[in-house]
Amino acid sequence: MSEMLRAEHLAKYFPVQKSFLEQIFTREMRYVKAVDDVTFSVDRGEIFTLAGESGCGKTTTGRLAVRLLKPTKGKIYFEGEDITDLRGEDLRLLRRKMQIVFQDPYASLNPRMRLGDAVGHPLKIHGVAKSEGQKKLVLEVLDKVGLAPPEKFVNLYPHQLSGGQRQRVALARSIILEPEFIVADEPVSMIDVSLRTTIIDLMLGFRKEFGLTYLFITHDLAVAKYISDRIAIMYLGRIIEMGDKGRLFLKPAHPYTKALLSAIPIPDPKRKRKSVELAGEVPSAINIPAGCRFHPRCPYKKEDCAENEPELVEIEKDHFVACVLY
Amino acid sequence: MTLLEVDALTIDYRTGGGTVRAVKDVSFTLEKGETLGLAGESGSGKSTLGLSLMRLVPYPGVIVGGRIEINGNNILKLSNNEMRSIRGKKVAYIFQDPMISLNPVKKIGAHFLELIRTHEPETSKEKAIERANEILKNLGILPERANDYPHQFSGGMRQRIMIGLAIALNPDLVIADEPTTALDVIVQAKILDLLQSLREIYGMAMILISHDLSIILERCDKIIVMYAGQMMEYASNVELHKNPKHPYTRGLLQSIPNIELLDQRLSAIPGSPPDMLSPPVGCRFWPRCSSAKKICSAEEPPLIDVGRNHFVRCFLYTEEGANHE
Numbered sequence: 341m342s343e344m345l346r347a348e349h350l351a352k353y354f355p356v357q358k359s360f361l362e363q364i365f366t367r368e369m370r371y372v373k374a375v376d377d378v379t380f381s382v383d384r385g386e387i388f389t390l391a392g393e394s395g396c397g398k399t400t401t402g403r404l405a406v407r408l409l410k411p412t413k414g415k416i417y418f419e420g421e422d423i424t425d426l427r428g429e430d431l432r433l434l435r436r437k438m439q440i441v442f443q444d445p446y447a448s449l450n451p452r453m454r455l456g457d458a459v460g461h462p463l464k465i466h467g468v469a470k471s472e473g474q475k476k477l478v479l480e481v482l483d484k485v486g487l488a489p490p491e492k493f494v495n496l497y498p499h500q501l502s503g504g505q506r507q508r509v510a511l512a513r514s515i516i517l518e519p520e521f522i523v524a525d526e527p528v529s530m531i532d533v534s535l536r537t538t539i540i541d542l543m544l545g546f547r548k549e550f551g552l553t554y555l556f557i558t559h560d561l562a563v564a565k566y567i568s569d570r571i572a573i574m575y576l577g578r579i580i581e582m583g584d585k586g587r588l589f590l591k592p593a594h595p596y597t598k599a600l601l602s603a604i605p606i607p608d609p610k611r612k613r614k615s616v617e618l619a620g621e622v623p624s625a626i627n628i629p630a631g632c633r634f635h636p637r638c639p640y641k642k643e644d645c646a647e648n649e650p651e652l653v654e655i656e657k658d659h660f661v662a663c664v665l666y
Numbered sequence: 667m668t669l670l671e672v673d674a675l676t677i678d679y680r681t682g683g684g685t686v687r688a689v690k691d692v693s694f695t696l697e698k699g700e701t702l703g704l705a706g707e708s709g710s711g712k713s714t715l716g717l718s719l720m721r722l723v724p725y726p727g728v729i730v731g732g733r734i735e736i737n738g739n740n741i742l743k744l745s746n747n748e749m750r751s752i753r754g755k756k757v758a759y760i761f762q763d764p765m766i767s768l769n770p771v772k773k774i775g776a777h778f779l780e781l782i783r784t785h786e787p788e789t790s791k792e793k794a795i796e797r798a799n800e801i802l803k804n805l806g807i808l809p810e811r812a813n814d815y816p817h818q819f820s821g822g823m824r825q826r827i828m829i830g831l832a833i834a835l836n837p838d839l840v841i842a843d844e845p846t847t848a849l850d851v852i853v854q855a856k857i858l859d860l861l862q863s864l865r866e867i868y869g870m871a872m873i874l875i876s877h878d879l880s881i882i883l884e885r886c887d888k889i890i891v892m893y894a895g896q897m898m899e900y901a902s903n904v905e906l907h908k909n910p911k912h913p914y915t916r917g918l919l920q921s922i923p924n925i926e927l928l929d930q931r932l933s934a935i936p937g938s939p940p941d942m943l944s945p946p947v948g949c950r951f952w953p954r955c956s957s958a959k960k961i962c963s964a965e966e967p968p969l970i971d972v973g974r975n976h977f978v979r980c981f982l983y984t985e986e987g988a989n990h991e
Contacts, residue, residue, distance in 0.1 A: 394850055502938045504938055533877060533878070533921055534914075534918060534939075535935075537921045537933060537935075561851070561925060562880075562923035562925045565925060566930065599852060600851060602855075603852045603854065603855035603856075604855075604925045605854075605855075605858075605884045606880065606884065606924060607879060607883050607884070607907070607919065608884075608907060608924070609883050609903040609904050609907050610904065610907075613855075613884065615855070616852055616856060621820050621822060621853065622850075
């Protein structure tokens with residue numbers, strides 16, 4: 341399989357607003373290290389998931405991947421081409437091939453734009469097809485996401501739709517340019533359980549139909565397990581474990597992954613879950629602990645952990661872990 | 667003795683666009699020390715039902731019918747003053763968002779002092795502080811932190827504080843409304859463990875409201891599945907998991923991914939929840955139901971006893987329904 345997207349030592353630091361006194365007395369800038377040295381690649385046609393708790397940097401990584409943000413360090417390659425420093429027209433052209441779907445379908449649609457216009461907007465921006473052709477494409481794509489009859493939906497406004505329907509519109513808008521690569525940032529976490537599966541199935545269907553590649557972002561490991569081929573678990577801006585879905589869930593290696601998995605409720609009253617053995621909470625991304633960033637909470641920590649940051653190592657085929665235990 | 671008895675409870679929201687019947691004819695009982703799960707999607711009426719148990723249904727909601735008895739006392743007949751002595755003392759509520767439920771300009775300790783001394787004016791300040799420290803210890807928070815403000819705590823810690831405030835007066839019933847929805851999984855598991863252990867220490871009954879059926883199956887003895895304001899199914903957790911009867915419950919169970927299963931097939935419930943201003947005639951679920959019959963769109967199904975303390979609102983389990991096309 342050929343490689344679609346590759347991120348190499350990607351990092352994104354956001355400067356912290358300083359108080360007035362600090363501005364006078366110190367020159368030092370403080371940063372939120374949202375993403376701190378992340379390397380991964382996504383193959384054509386696969387669904388690669390970034391999973392982790394809030395604040396782990398998964399969304400920032402997703403936005404870096406489609407270049408909505410410019411990385412502080414590192415490189416991003418798309419189909420072998422370096423897109424790290426693309427600007428203006430080149431970046432706009434790139435966006436025909438990569439799209440993003442956001443978490444909140446209430447915020448991602450313009451409330452004063454009819455659905456037909458919202459879905460057709462990318463066509464206008466990229467000058468694809470003329471007015472009649474645009475209309476036809478919009479109807480087609482609305483039909484594909486299951487908003488039938490599309491003629492009715494074209495003239496509606498977002499407030500007339502339910503959350504699930506809005507997310508379908510957002511999906512329609514993301515596929516209308518026939519992109520090759522979609523970043524889906526928590527696309528189902530704000531949708532009711534009974535409607536989630538239909539959205540996920542739509543996404544899986546598009547992969548089959550158009551050979552789409554997804555970078556899927558979620559905090560919900562159960563959803564990640566259902567949808568993905570490979571998963572990377574992030575903690576405080578780093579990937580701490582990455583691998584094929586089957587291996588990762590069957591034999592989780594990193595203590596953090598194990599804790600995450602043990603915390604997920606199992607919809608079966610007869611299964612008694614073991615309690616989570618993990619101290620404290622996720623530290624601030626401004627003061628990342630030295631050494632392994634997980635060591636202050638780790639039940640297996642050794643002396644060495646506070647000093648050296650472990651690198652991702654391959655412990656079996658297609659299963660990488662960043663932990664001194666391996 | 668039965669702690670809580672809800673009988674034929676009906677709640678309307680009288681909006682400009684018409685009347686929304688948010689809760690329709692709901693009846694159930696809860697014994698001392700039991701846990702009940704209210705499961706349902708957004709708009710199913712589960713929060714309205716929870717709030718009504720403290721008579722806190724927000725305007726324009728009105729309780730139009732039914733009875734809510736706590737320890738044999740119909741709270742719908744109480745005066746506002748009498749009601750105030752029940753809130754917090756007999757029944758406590760834990761809200762979803764811990765940030766907006768705490769006063770940002772008040773220290774955590776002061777929250778506890780105010781609560782204890784308002785309800786029990788005879789308690790001295792020293793005694794109240796002592797009790798607050800005791801509770802903080804049970805929550806896993808250092809007593810020194812009583813002097814911190816809410817913004818100095820993380821989301822999970824704030825939710826612990828909310829739980830502490832809820833149990834401070836040792837109520838008989840705690841209603842937890844989506845207590846962990848805003849939190850990450852690890853914190854969620856810890857908060858739910860905490861609730862469970864406190865329940866055992868203080869012997870409280872609990873109603874857990876959640877859209878997440880996995881949490882409810884894991885943590886509650888009895889479960890009510892709500893849909894469009896109605897109780898669709900009622901059973902114990904084991905029974906509901908083994909023997910789901912209502913097509914909606916079955917659909918929900920089939921759409922939850924289970925982390926323990928490899929290659930699970932999920933199936934979706936077609937359609938979307940109804941517009942509550944004009945809900946479907948007959949069974950409120952029939953437009954989305956794969957087993958819908960003619961009778962379902964004509965008449966409202968009754969709640970049927972299918973044995974083993976298991977009730978379901980569906981024509982599939984009645985004689986006239988079973989014989990219908």
